[in-house]
Amino acid sequence: MKNTKVRLLAESAIMLALAIVLSFIKIWNMPMGGSVTLLSMLPIMLIAVKNGNAWGVGTAFIFSLFQLVQAVIEGNVFPYCGTLGIVVLCVLFDYVVPFTCLGFCAVGKKKFGDIGIIIGIASVCVIRFLCHYTTGVVIWGQWAEDMSKSLYSLIYNGQYMLPELILTTVAAVILINAKPIRKILGLTK
Secondary structure: OHHHHHHHHHHHHHHHHHHHHHHOOEEEEOOOOOEEEOOOOHHHHHHHHHHOHHHHHHHHHHHHHHHHHHHHHHOOOHHHOOOHHHHHHHHHHHHHHHHHHHHHOOOOHHHHHHHHHHHHHHHHHHHHHHHHHHHHHHOHHHHOOOOOHHHHHHHHHHHHHHHHHHHHHHHHHHHHOOHHHHHHHOOOO
């Protein structure tokens, strides 16, 4: 029992470290936050696929805190939040909720197998987009000059979340179909 927990903790820590490193490799960086990274969400999702939602959500929550710290260090978060309520909304819906939800990507694994995993991965990317979209309308929409806040948020967040969704889902399909990875993830038939 103890060795299993140590192994699970070690796997989660390694994949968290990989996700953090990949989050620094930005293919495209948006001017006011958000970026297309080199598959930084995928290691977190693979922990959920391999070890279940509890480990996935726990690892994803730690990843969300790192994303918040990274954004604070880069200086693109709180200078634009005018009130405590806006700060709380920003922290929750730009960091904690969207990145923690990545740990739920394997919800459909038992019932639907590989297709459930792929749909789950795409779905949590969409949920992440919806969280960013919400803060885009409520907080960041102040930069929507000649368009509605909703359209501004859709365009801004779509520019990085759609490529992130596509790249992550395609990479997941490739990895899940590779025999050595299937074995590591416990997906062998």
